[in-house]
Amino acid sequence: MPPCHVPGSADRDPNLLSYIVNRLLQMIPTLLGVSLLVFFLIWLIPGDPAQLLAPEEASAQDIEDIRRALGLDRPLVVQYGEWVWGVVQGDWGTSLYRRRAVLPELLDRLPATVELALASMLLSILLAVPAGVISAVRQNSWGDNVARVGSLLGLSMPNFWVGIMLILLVAYHLRWLPVSGRGGIEHMILPALTLGTSMMAEVMRVTRSTMLEVIRQDYIRTARAKGLRESTVVYKHGLRNAMISVATVVGLQLGYRLGGTVIVEQVFAYPGVGRLAYQSMLQRDIPMVMGTLLMFALLFLFINLIVDLIYGWLDPRISYA
């Protein structure tokens, strides 16, 4: 074993495993709460849900069918219990609109959304981290000012407007990229940029402020005093230590921006879970709405777990014991 810290070194693995199991167990009450919230949010619909769910031209028989299909004739507690039990067993109900089981439909759509989220994360790492480093190293230079103004703009523009403007400029006027749909990488660029704008802004801001702190540390001065090249000092000694905060903020942002997929996917007609969620809401496809809400909560909790794990992996001072 080398004397320095090796990320993920084997000596902490047993603790790590029990930590993961522990965290997964801790998710159970939160998920129960999530399911309760989702369920009662839907069933708090004022008036008769079956009536409300039915299309306007529905007959009394149709409404009765909906009521029976949803099991609305039974007590609430029973309905909730059956739904949760079904969810645990992988039966998330059947879509009212698509004539298809909820879970398979969600799983079909999930890769598109995960791809989109990862692409926007990749963009923010590739563009925002270097920008943040340069901004910090050349504090108050014109490059720093441009980056800071860009970051303020990125945090202030609504993502769907960014999307519209990108479509207007890049797709209509310049005709470089397709406007909508899903396919090769060219379909991914605009939605990922749109979803990633605020993420990039935040990642750049945090990278900059962390680097500003790090490069004032004694060990950086020591590294410089040793006569190391400036790039080595900045990247090996500086950025490596700043990575802990940067990785955390990237992960947290990924979780926060998940909701953005609902809007971005709609703007670009991108067939992911976000668009499915939105369409099901408009169609009042209750089982599907419940399913998408649950899926997003699961994704969020899962991302947070991974963030915590990466955090510990990067920072040897954190122990899972």
Next chain:
Amino acid sequence: MSDPVPGTLLGGPEEQARSTSLAREALGRLAKSPLAIVGATIVFVFAFTALFAPWLATHDPAYIVLTNRLRPPSPEHWLGTDDLGRDVFSRLVYGARVSMMVGIGVVAFRAMIGVFVGLVSGFAGGAVDALLMRITDVFIAFPGILLALAIMAIWGTGLINVVIALSVVGWPQFARLVRAEVLSLRERDYVQAGRALGGSPVRLVSRHVFPNVLPIIVVYASLNISAPIIAEAALSFLGLGIQPPDVSWGSMLSSAHRYMRVAWWLATFPGIAITVSVIGFNLFGDAVRDALDPRMR
């Protein structure tokens, strides 16, 4: 400053004097930062526009002239007309009202719920605390916009429901913040002294804890006025937010999306309005933070 305990306990003149000088100091710090002045100016212009919309608008924002559809900016219609021939500039002016009401209204409600939950949770501790924090976790586990959309889809669109939906999703951050602060405050000597003197929990919280949490709430609230403005625009953009006759920048963008190829001005100006007002509130929030809480810089 003398011993803070008697002043705080009795709420005497010393406390009053201290708070005015703090306020003056805070204002002094505000005036020195150029970004703060930019932010405050934007917020002022924005608030002025919202308040005096009927006098500033050049046309009736709801007046439909189908023969005048999709006209580009001109001396008559400064920012052009939309797909129903309505004046875009006047609609932008009225849209400021909705954004302002949503921004301030939602933050106020979020703060109220969050402060209540946070105070109870932090001060009661034990099982109450555990339960409330679990509930908070549950709300945080959803992407806010998604939950708000679901609420809007179920309860129906309109300004009131937008404020309710966005308040329901944003309070947990306030609750966590307040709780964390209460946990550290309740062990302070002056709170302990209040307790030793037989103060009831309600008195302890209202006299000794809440006043000390307040600056943090104000800071966090002013940093967060912009978030509901963007969220409202998103809801309205998706057609699950503000309904006519109310004008929202988000719903303006929604119809703009359809006519993007033929009318660039429709998609451009409402977005700029949102962005500028959000920049204004963000800078203003930063300034309030710097002024009230120099530690957080």
